[in-house]
Amino acid sequence: MKFKFSKWQGAGNDFVIVNGFEEKIEDYKQTAREICDRHFGVGADGLVLILPSDTADFQMRIFNSDGSEAEMCGNVTRCVARYVYETGLTASKKITLETKAGLIKPELILAEDGMIRTVRVDMGEPRLSRGQIPMTGNPAKQPINIPLQIADTAYSITCVSMGNPHCVIFVNDAAAIDLMATGSMIETNPLFPKKTNVEFVQVLAEDKIRMRVWERGAGITMACGTGACAAAVAAILNNKINRTTVVELDGGQLVIEWAGDNHVYMSGPAVEVFRGVYLNR
Numbered sequence: 001m002k003f004k005f006s007k008w009q010g011a012g013n014d015f016v017i018v019n020g021f022e023e024k025i026e027d028y029k030q031t032a033r034e035i036c037d038r039h040f041g042v043g044a045d046g047l048v049l050i051l052p053s054d055t056a057d058f059q060m061r062i063f064n065s066d067g068s069e070a071e072m073c074g075n076v077t078r079c080v081a082r083y084v085y086e087t088g089l090t091a092s093k094k095i096t097l098e099t100k101a102g103l104i105k106p107e108l109i110l111a112e113d114g115m116i117r118t119v120r121v122d123m124g125e126p127r128l129s130r131g132q133i134p135m136t137g138n139p140a141k142q143p144i145n146i147p148l149q150i151a152d153t154a155y156s157i158t159c160v161s162m163g164n165p166h167c168v169i170f171v172n173d174a175a176a177i178d179l180m181a182t183g184s185m186i187e188t189n190p191l192f193p194k195k196t197n198v199e200f201v202q203v204l205a206e207d208k209i210r211m212r213v214w215e216r217g218a219g220i221t222m223a224c225g226t227g228a229c230a231a232a233v234a235a236i237l238n239n240k241i242n243r244t245t246v247v248e249l250d251g252g253q254l255v256i257e258w259a260g261d262n263h264v265y266m267s268g269p270a271v272e273v274f275r276g277v278y279l280n281r
Contacts, residue, residue, distance in 0.1 A: 001025070001026060001031075001278075001279075001280040002277060002278065002279050002280070003018060003023035003024065003025060003277070003278055004018070004019070004022070004023055004275070004276070004277050004278075005017065005018050005023075005035070005042065005275070005276060005277070005278050006018075006083060006087075006272060006274075006275045007042060007044065007272070007273040007274050007275070007276070008076075008079035008082075008083065008270065008271065008272050008273060009075075009079070009251070009271055009273055010074075010075035010076065010078050010079050010223065010225065010268060010269060010270050010271070011075060011222065011223035011225075011249050011251040011252035011253065011254060011268055011269060012221075012222025012223045012249065012250060012251015012252055013045055013073075013075035013076070013221050013222055013223040013224060013225070013251060014043070014044045014045055014222075014273070015044050015045060015046050015047070015048050015073075015075075015076045015079055016035050016036065016042050016044045016046070016047050016048065016278075017048045017050065017076075017079065017080060017083050018047070018048065018049050018050070019050055019087070019089070020049045020050050020051040020052075021050070021051070021052065021089070025049070028047070028049065028061065028063050028069075029063060029067035029068075029069070030067065031047060031063075031280070032046065032047035032063035032064065032065065032066075032067050033065065033066065033067045034280065035047055035278055036064075036065035037065075042276070042278065044065065045064070045065055045215065045218045045221050046062055046063055046064050046065060046070065046073065046076065046218065047062075047063045048060060048061070048062050048063075048073075048076050048079075048080060049061045049063075050080060050083070050084065050089070053097075053098040055098050055103065056096035056097055056098040056103055057084075057090060057092070057095050057096045057097065058080070058084060058089070058090075058095070058096075058097055058098070059097070059098040059099075060076070060077070060080055060097045060098065060099050060104075061100075062076060062099075064215070064216070064217030064218045065217070065218045065219075066217045066218065067217075068216075068217040069100070070100075070164060070216075070217060071099065071100040071101040071163045071164045072099050072100065072101035072104070072162065072163035072164050072226055073164075073224075073225060073226060074121060074123060074162070074224070074225015074226045074227075074228065074229060074254075074266050075223055075224065075225040075268070075270075076225075077097060077099075077104055077106050077119075077121050077225065078106060078119035078121060078225070078266075078268060078269070078270035079270040079271075079272075080097065080106075081095050081097075081106035081107075081108060081119050081121070081270065082108060082116055082119055082270040082272075083270075083272070085108055085116070086116075086272075093107060093108040093110075094106075094107045094108075095107075095108075099163065100163075101124075101162070101163020101164060102124060102163060103124075104121060104122070104123065104124065105121070105122040106119050106120070106121040106122075107119065107120045107121070107122075109267070116270075117269060118267055118268065118269065119267070119268065119269075119270050120265060120266070120267045121225075121265065121266045121267075122263055122265055123162055123163075123225075123226070123229050123263065123264040123265065123266055124162075124163065124263055124264070125262045125263055125264070126160050126161065126162060126229070126230070126233045126258070126262075126264055127160070127161035127162075127163075128142045128160060128161075128233075128237075129141065129142055130142075130143055130159075132161050133159050133160070133161040133165045133166075133192075133196075134161075134165065134192075134193055134194060135159060135165075135191055135192060135193075136190065136191055136192075136193065137191075142237075143157065143158065143159040144158050144234075144237050144238065145157075145158055145238060146158075146159075148167075148186070148189070148191065150182060150185050150186055150189070151185065153182075155169050155186075156169070156170070157169055158170075158234040158237060158238060159196070159234075160230040160233050160234055160237075161230075162226040162229045162230050162233075162264065163226065164197065164216070164226055165192055165194060165195070165196040165197065165216070166196060166197045166198075166199060166226065166227055166230035166231075166234075167186055167192070167196045167197070167198050167199070168199045168201055168230055168231050168234035168235075169198070169199065169200050169201065170201050170202070170203065170234075170235070170238070170240070171200050171201065171202055172202065173202060174200050174201065174202040174210045174211065174212045175210075175212075177200045177212060179198075179200070179212060179213075179214050179220050180219075180220065182198075182214075183198050183214025183219070183220065184214070184219070186198045186214070187214060187216050195216045195217075196216060197213065197214065197215050197216045197224060197226070197227050197230075198213065198214040199211050199212070199213050199214075199224070199227045199230060199231045199234075200212050200213075201231045201234070201235065203235060203240045203241060204248070205241075206241055206242050207241065207242050207244065207245050207246060208241075208245060208246045208247075208248065209231060209232070209235055209240075209241060209245055209246075209247055209248065210247075210248045211224075211227065211228060211231045211247050211248065211249055212249075212250060213227045213249070215227070222249060222250040222251030222252075223249040223250065223251040223252060223254070224249075225254065225266055225268070228247040228249065228254045228256055228266065229256055229264045229266055231247060231256075232245050232247060232256040232258060232264070233258055233264060236258055243257060243258045243259070244256070244257040244258075245257075252268070252269060253268070254266055254267065254268040255267040255268065
């Protein structure tokens with residue numbers, strides 16, 4: 001199997017993007033596991049296919065590095081928006097993307113020099129009930145500041161879905177958290193029937209938070225766009241920050257706004273790293 005690809009990153013969250021209009025992949029899940037391997041493949045947090053859509057400008061399918069399919073990813077949404085514009089698949093700076101989490105609307109923002117350095121994405125409305133996230137328990141209840149016992153440690157968690165599930169935990173020092181030791185245990189906890197992403201969040205100011213993430217299906221990553229949105233929403237629900245905030249991640253910064261229309265808007269970078277041809281021998 002041979003196909004062309006483009007490697008992109010958004011705040012350090014990296015992806016292999018493939019134009020599904022031109023390139024053909026036989027097994028998305030197996031290919032994701034192989035191409036995302038950082039020793040024997042290209043290396044990435046996920047494989048992303050751009051495909052035709054009957055309901056949007058494009059369909060976006062996302063496969064994590066373990067081969068599982070994700071409903072949505074905020075960082076790759078920005079990368080895909082810039083990719084389809086700069087490769088000539090569209091001439092529009094406002095794009096609609098069909099995802100398994102619904103319709104997502106990224107917009108390319110031109111800088112004063114005419115270059116695109118920021119992409120703003122309408123991430124839609126956060127889902128706040130147990131049934132929507134999903135979590136076990138009363139489906140109508142909102143899980144805000146509830147207890148979760150993991151091994152010998154008791155956590156207070158707030159859970160949000162941005163089309164995919166997130167478990168947000170506020171801590172005094174995000175840098176001190178052992179993500180490898182705790183992330184996988186929370187991800188696979190029976191409380192989350194479809195597993196969950198896990199964000200450890202330190203509040204720095206009323207308009208700034210620090211976040212580190214364990215991504216469902218990928219493990220430790222340098223950034224997570226939906227996670228940054230979920231972290232901001234959780235912090236607002238707990239009266240910790242304003243409705244617009246900078247989220248500081250291991251790989252950079254995102255600006256998150258939970259606006260008056262109840263939609264969450266995410267702004268941040270999208271950068272092409274290199275292009276190549278993948279040969280599966």
